[in-house]
Amino acid sequence: MSHVPDQPAQPDPSLRLLWRHRSGGGEEPKARRGPKQKVSLDEVVDAAVDLADAEGLAAVTMRALAQRFGLGAMTLYTYIPSRDALLVLMADQAVGRTEVPDLPEDPRERLELVARVQHDELRAHPWLLEVQDVRPWLGPNMSDRYEWQLQAVDGLGLTDLEMDQTVAVLIGFAGNIARSELMKRRAEQVTGMTEAEWWEANYETLNEVMAGTHYPLANRVGTAAGEAYQAATDPARELDYGLARIIDGILAHVRK
Amino acid sequence: MSHVPDQPAQPDPSLRLLWRHRSGGGEEPKARRGPKQKVSLDEVVDAAVDLADAEGLAAVTMRALAQRFGLGAMTLYTYIPSRDALLVLMADQAVGRTEVPDLPEDPRERLELVARVQHDELRAHPWLLEVQDVRPWLGPNMSDRYEWQLQAVDGLGLTDLEMDQTVAVLIGFAGNIARSELMKRRAEQVTGMTEAEWWEANYETLNEVMAGTHYPLANRVGTAAGEAYQAATDPARELDYGLARIIDGILAHVRK
DNA sequence: ATTTGTTCCGTACGGCGTACGATATTTTTT
DNA sequence: AAAAAATATCGTACGCCGTACGGAACAAAT
Numbered sequence: 001m002s003h004v005p006d007q008p009a010q011p012d013p014s015l016r017l018l019w020r021h022r023s024g025g026g027e028e029p030k031a032r033r034g035p036k037q038k039v040s041l042d043e044v045v046d047a048a049v050d051l052a053d054a055e056g057l058a059a060v061t062m063r064a065l066a067q068r069f070g071l072g073a074m075t076l077y078t079y080i081p082s083r084d085a086l087l088v089l090m091a092d093q094a095v096g097r098t099e100v101p102d103l104p105e106d107p108r109e110r111l112e113l114v115a116r117v118q119h120d121e122l123r124a125h126p127w128l129l130e131v132q133d134v135r136p137w138l139g140p141n142m143s144d145r146y147e148w149q150l151q152a153v154d155g156l157g158l159t160d161l162e163m164d165q166t167v168a169v170l171i172g173f174a175g176n177i178a179r180s181e182l183m184k185r186r187a188e189q190v191t192g193m194t195e196a197e198w199w200e201a202n203y204e205t206l207n208e209v210m211a212g213t214h215y216p217l218a219n220r221v222g223t224a225a226g227e228a229y230q231a232a233t234d235p236a237r238e239l240d241y242g243l244a245r246i247i248d249g250i251l252a253h254v255r256k
Numbered sequence: 257m258s259h260v261p262d263q264p265a266q267p268d269p270s271l272r273l274l275w276r277h278r279s280g281g282g283e284e285p286k287a288r289r290g291p292k293q294k295v296s297l298d299e300v301v302d303a304a305v306d307l308a309d310a311e312g313l314a315a316v317t318m319r320a321l322a323q324r325f326g327l328g329a330m331t332l333y334t335y336i337p338s339r340d341a342l343l344v345l346m347a348d349q350a351v352g353r354t355e356v357p358d359l360p361e362d363p364r365e366r367l368e369l370v371a372r373v374q375h376d377e378l379r380a381h382p383w384l385l386e387v388q389d390v391r392p393w394l395g396p397n398m399s400d401r402y403e404w405q406l407q408a409v410d411g412l413g414l415t416d417l418e419m420d421q422t423v424a425v426l427i428g429f430a431g432n433i434a435r436s437e438l439m440k441r442r443a444e445q446v447t448g449m450t451e452a453e454w455w456e457a458n459y460e461t462l463n464e465v466m467a468g469t470h471y472p473l474a475n476r477v478g479t480a481a482g483e484a485y486q487a488a489t490d491p492a493r494e495l496d497y498g499l500a501r502i503i504d505g506i507l508a509h510v511r512k
Numbered sequence: 513a514t515t516t517g518t519t520c521c522g523t524a525c526g527g528c529g530t531a532c533g534a535t536a537t538t539t540t541t542t
Numbered sequence: 543a544a545a546a547a548a549t550a551t552c553g554t555a556c557g558c559c560g561t562a563c564g565g566a567a568c569a570a571a572t
Binding site for chain 1 (some may be wrong): 274389420447474484
């Protein structure tokens with residue numbers, strides 16, 4: 001049992017960084033001592049977001065990011081304590097970039113909007129899907145967003161707990177769609193083929209290797225999907241379908 | 257435009273590895289030339305799964321895995337072409353470990369079972385959530401599972417495409433619950449505090465930093481959640497609630 | 513003028529995946 | 543029986559990564 005003795009549980013340092021713009025009314029520029037910082041923290045975080053948008057989260061290395069400003073790698077550590085802390089700031093900053101529309105009156109449209117905003121955002125910043133693994137941190141922009149999401153489900157007759165869970169279901173679903181889109185794009189990038197090309201290239205091998213095993217339903221469904229997805233885009237339909245079912249279920253519950 | 261000339265699109269090498277046990281009826285042990293392998297590929301993959309279960313996916317390094325067998329790191333590359341390929345094999349092998357129950361007759365129970373099996377599996381092998389980012393590969397065990405999932409939604413009156421999408425919604429939702437459980441566990445591990453302790457430790461800072469901003473709904477909902485989750489476990493309820501809504505929506509759709 | 517707290521940055525450490533080449537071991541061919 | 547070919551093992555090394563550390567340049571407080 002390793003038990004750190006009686007540390008009074010330090011408050012999380014990321015919190016003050018996250019809320020650096022809004023924290024306390026007291027403006028105290030409080031001239032610092034050493035040389036002036038060549039860039040601002042916001043510029044750093046913004047550049048990191050841009051980099052992640054353009055080349056993926058893996059491309060956001062300390063060295064690469066520092067180089068964008070002509071700084072040495074270690075200099076970044078006067079701005080942020082660690083790369084993980086940077087990711088948290090990036091996530092909140094990215095969320096801050098999307099401006100949420102006003103909520104319509106129709107309940108169905110409101111729920112749908114919550115999901116679609118989430119989906120669009122994750123399409124714009126797919127790396128958010130990876131950062132969420134780190135933590136769903138409570139920065140100012142994420143807090144604003146959450147409040148907005150709760151507004152969307154407020155007044156429907158849900159309990160407080162159900163409001164939270166309903167939002168979770170909606171944005172979780174949107175996240176799953178975004179994730180499958182991301183995986184598809186990545187697969188095409190890695191293999192250098194489209195999905196259709198991959199299937200063609202592996203058709204023979206698959207038949208050979210799966211000889212003796214039968215997947216009647218999977219084959220039928222797979223064929224249907226293959227034909228359908230040649231014309232129309234797949235994940236858009238997935239989103240429409242799933243969202244309709246989920247919202248049906250939610251509204252039915254409220255009107256029980 | 258970097259365009260590889262006219263390679264006839266090599267079939268994916270992972271496929272043969274994935275199906276190594278079932279591929280073609282022809283048994284041909286075909287004595288290999290060099291020294292015998294000290295362990296089998298299955299042992300390697302099994303060990304990797306165990307390691308990931310116990311210490312997380314990050315602990316599955318080539319060196320650590322090789323050491324388990326007293327092998328040098330590079331020796332593993334005679335078993336698998338790359339770490340990524342290993343992850344694919346691990347995923348399929350892990351899926352193969354869970355034995356799926358027979359499908360009940362009641363439609364609602366069937367849909368619920370699909371989600372709960374997925375959820376339980378991801379609780380047993382949380383690292384699958386990270387591997388899915390790599391790819392949802394079609395190994396034998398995954399294929400079996402998919403066929404089983406389609407059986408669960410067969411005969412409900414869904415179109416072929418809808419069957420696929422319905423399964424996706426259900427297992428996606430289960431994955432989201434599992435992911436939030438995982439994040440919670442990780443957060444407790446990293447910070448060394450329970451969620452309640454974290455809130456207590458940061459209560460003051462949060463109030464200070466959020467002064468001037470008001471989140472009426474988030475506060476109300478957060479308080480409700482805080483009180484409720486002291487007694488009952490949270491994600492279990494989330495699963496029950498969301499699953500009920502989703503299945504309601506699906507069944508309403510087929511009985512339209 | 514001196515002290516003190518910052519910023520900047522070069523160097524270095526340990527860890528990762530894995531390319532490469534040497535060596536040992538087994539089967540196949542002669 | 544000997545030589546050749548193919549395979550397994552593994553030590554070394556390269557280029558990445560995050561980041562600990564220490565020194566130098568700098569600006570404000572003393």
